[in-house]
Amino acid sequence: MSTNLATRASGVSNPAGATAPAGNHSALPVKAGGMAKRRRRREARAAFLFLLPDGIGLTVFVGIPILLAIGVSLFSVSGFGDYVYVGLKNFQRMGSDTLLWQSVGVTLTMLIVFVPVTFVVALALAMLVKDRFPGVGVVRAIFFLPNVLSLVVIGVLWQFMLVDKQGVLTNLGGIFGLQDVSWLGTPSLALGTLIVISIWFTMGYQMFLFLGGLTDIPNEYMEAAKIDGASAWQRFTKITWPLLAPTSFFVLVVSIVAAVTGVQAFDLVYILTKGGPANATTTVVFYIYQQAFTFGDYGYAAAITTLLVAFLVIVTGAMLLVTRGGRFNADAD
Amino acid sequence: MPTQTETEVPSMTQAESAQAQISHHAPRTLAASVPRARRRARFASSERRSTIIRAVIAWILALITMFPIIWLIIGALRPADQTFSPGLSSSFTFDNLSQVLTQVPFPLYLMNSAIVSIAVTLAALLFHSMAAYALARLRFTGRGTVFLLMISTMLVSLPVILVPLFMIVKQLGLVDTYAGLIVPVIFNAFGIFLLRQYYLNIPKELEEAAELDGCGYGGIYLHVILPLSKPILASLAVLFFLANWNSFLWPLTITQSPNLDVIQLGISTLQGQYSSAWGLIMAGSLVAAVPTIIVFLLGQRWLVDSLKTTGSKG
Numbered sequence: 288m289s290t291n292l293a294t295r296a297s298g299v300s301n302p303a304g305a306t307a308p309a310g311n312h313s314a315l316p317v318k319a320g321g322m323a324k325r326r327r328r329r330e331a332r333a334a335f336l337f338l339l340p341d342g343i344g345l346t347v348f349v350g351i352p353i354l355l356a357i358g359v360s361l362f363s364v365s366g367f368g369d370y371v372y373v374g375l376k377n378f379q380r381m382g383s384d385t386l387l388w389q390s391v392g393v394t395l396t397m398l399i400v401f402v403p404v405t406f407v408v409a410l411a412l413a414m415l416v417k418d419r420f421p422g423v424g425v426v427r428a429i430f431f432l433p434n435v436l437s438l439v440v441i442g443v444l445w446q447f448m449l450v451d452k453q454g455v456l457t458n459l460g461g462i463f464g465l466q467d468v469s470w471l472g473t474p475s476l477a478l479g480t481l482i483v484i485s486i487w488f489t490m491g492y493q494m495f496l497f498l499g500g501l502t503d504i505p506n507e508y509m510e511a512a513k514i515d516g517a518s519a520w521q522r523f524t525k526i527t528w529p530l531l532a533p534t535s536f537f538v539l540v541v542s543i544v545a546a547v548t549g550v551q552a553f554d555l556v557y558i559l560t561k562g563g564p565a566n567a568t569t570t571v572v573f574y575i576y577q578q579a580f581t582f583g584d585y586g587y588a589a590a591i592t593t594l595l596v597a598f599l600v601i602v603t604g605a606m607l608l609v610t611r612g613g614r615f616n617a618d619a620d
Numbered sequence: 621m622p623t624q625t626e627t628e629v630p631s632m633t634q635a636e637s638a639q640a641q642i643s644h645h646a647p648r649t650l651a652a653s654v655p656r657a658r659r660r661a662r663f664a665s666s667e668r669r670s671t672i673i674r675a676v677i678a679w680i681l682a683l684i685t686m687f688p689i690i691w692l693i694i695g696a697l698r699p700a701d702q703t704f705s706p707g708l709s710s711s712f713t714f715d716n717l718s719q720v721l722t723q724v725p726f727p728l729y730l731m732n733s734a735i736v737s738i739a740v741t742l743a744a745l746l747f748h749s750m751a752a753y754a755l756a757r758l759r760f761t762g763r764g765t766v767f768l769l770m771i772s773t774m775l776v777s778l779p780v781i782l783v784p785l786f787m788i789v790k791q792l793g794l795v796d797t798y799a800g801l802i803v804p805v806i807f808n809a810f811g812i813f814l815l816r817q818y819y820l821n822i823p824k825e826l827e828e829a830a831e832l833d834g835c836g837y838g839g840i841y842l843h844v845i846l847p848l849s850k851p852i853l854a855s856l857a858v859l860f861f862l863a864n865w866n867s868f869l870w871p872l873t874i875t876q877s878p879n880l881d882v883i884q885l886g887i888s889t890l891q892g893q894y895s896s897a898w899g900l901i902m903a904g905s906l907v908a909a910v911p912t913i914i915v916f917l918l919g920q921r922w923l924v925d926s927l928k929t930t931g932s933k934g
Binding site (some may be wrong): 315329330331333337338342348352355359411415416420422426428429431433435437438443445446448453492502512544554557558572575576579585588589595596600603 | 670672674679681682686692693735748751754760763766777781784787788804806807809810841865866867869872873884898902916
């Protein structure tokens with residue numbers, strides 16, 4: 288190390304000395320203090336360069352769009368390009384927009400049903416395949432398999448299985464006297480069908496998240512509890528559940544974000560129902576898309592986007608508070 | 621642990637007794653009055669029964685989960701007049717697949733999807749590992765702030781910022797171009813977050829050794845950090861490839877010309893044009909699904925590792 292520093296210092300001793308004349312590092316000789324400072328500056332410059340591509344990319348393609356949404360929400364945009372400042376008119380319009388509130392209701396239903404059901408299903412699957420049995424690896428992979436398919440493929444596949452009067456699942460329903468049910472064409476059933484498909488798509492992913500948490504629980508705890516005669520249910524409630532809390536929390540966060548803004552809230556709706564029948568499956572993100580790209584109303588779409596971002600910031604902010612306020616940067620300077 | 625118990629049990633292996641000793645540390649309320657091994661033997665048989673029950677339930681559920689995917693394959697291989705026949709015994713044909721690959725420009729769709737997914741994956745791995753290296757291993761003022769700012773973008777997914785993002789990409793003149801398909805979706809803080817997490821655990825000594833050898837920060841990144849991060853880069857490569865191969869909303873928004881259609885748009889077009897030709901639509905879906913299933917099977921180990929880490933790091 289010393290030779291390295293020496294060669295480096297010898298080339299620059301003069302400027303280094305010049306930049307640190309004040310000698311803030313009281314105990315150090317002027318030259319060494321300048322060297323440390325120079326090194327730190329070199330490190331900071333390297334960090335800047337390493338961060339540059341992602342820094343620019345995230346700013347241009349995420350940061351600015353968020354700010355732009357707020358800006359554009361104050362304008363009325365006609366066709367392509369004519370901006371007229373309208374103040375808060377776009378926001379005022381929301382109050383009387385019943386279709387918007389219907390879409391909020393759809394997204395909330397999604398949230399209230401999808402999140403807990405998927406949680407329970409995924410956790411149950413994880414408990415089921417946690418320990419070895421013949422073919423456990425294959426079974427785990429099968430549960431995950433729907434998640435590697437695109438939602439477009441999933442959408443057309445389920446549509447195919449649910450074709451009125453002919454699809455294989457429609458016929459299966461016939462066994463239970465549900466032959467004439469149109470699963471995707473009935474307003475009161477379409478959202479439920481969509482949620483079932485979303486659960487099928489997501490459960491394997493969440494199962495693996497739970498498996499990660501479960502493998503962290505020391506086996507000795509379970510062994511000891513078994514020897515002490517604890518039942519399987521007791522072992523679950525007294526050992527597994529409390530120790531799994533961080534994972535459960537993470538799964539919930541991921542699941543909530545997915546239900547409100549994930550691709551399933553758009554792709555699946557677009558392919559399966561286009562928001563119908565009678566707007567019964569129009570989610571908020573699908574409604575925003577329609578406003579912007581079907582009706583060309585960028586201003587109004589931007590206004591709804593602004594409120595959605597605000598909602599997400601508040602929700603995740605609250606979650607960060609619950610999780611000991613951003614422990615992400617625990618090791619930052 | 622009383623030695624007496626151990627001698628009573630000839631079948632107890634060393635590993636088992638070692639485990640029993642470890643379990644000593646765990647909380648225990650019952651006194652060890654009943655010979656522990658006898659109880660253990662009783663558990664063993666009931667445990668075997670419960671394993672069998674678990675295996676049977678798991679396999680049944682797995683087959684149910686699998687059913688739609690099997691139906692996709694069957695649907696793609698059936699002749700048009702038997703699309704909806706209920707049994708499995710109807711005849712099979714490759715007509716749908718060959719029609720999709722010759723009459724519908726699926727080879728073009730496949731190539732576009734491959735170009736976009738591979739380009740995004742490579743660029744994302746490079747940029748994210750660079751950023752993660754800086755955030756995990758280099759000291760500079762404002763590091764915590766930069767990290768929090770980057771991570772906070774994880775809140776916002778594409779459907780949320782779609783409209784303003786489209787406007788910006790339009791301003792940049794990238795609508796209906798490959799660059800428009802690729803560049804905006806590279807940047808994603810999830811990759812930065814996972815890589816940084818990984819880099820925090822690399823021992824400092826390795827960097828110091830490289831520095832002794834005269835490596836600058838660029839050299840350390842190239843010769844120390846990148847080689848060490850092969851497993852996590854592999855997991856992220858699988859994740860990024862799948863996400864981009866499967867993406868639909870962004871290509872739908874940003875492209876107009878059919879020459880730029882990716883595979884998911886191709887299926888959606890097929891759905892619109894041949895709404896009742898289910899054999900054709902299923903064949904197209906199968907063609908789109910096969911690469912993802914292959915990538916999943918090849919990269920399963922890494923993918924699963926990264927998922928488990930995400931779950932346990934919470």
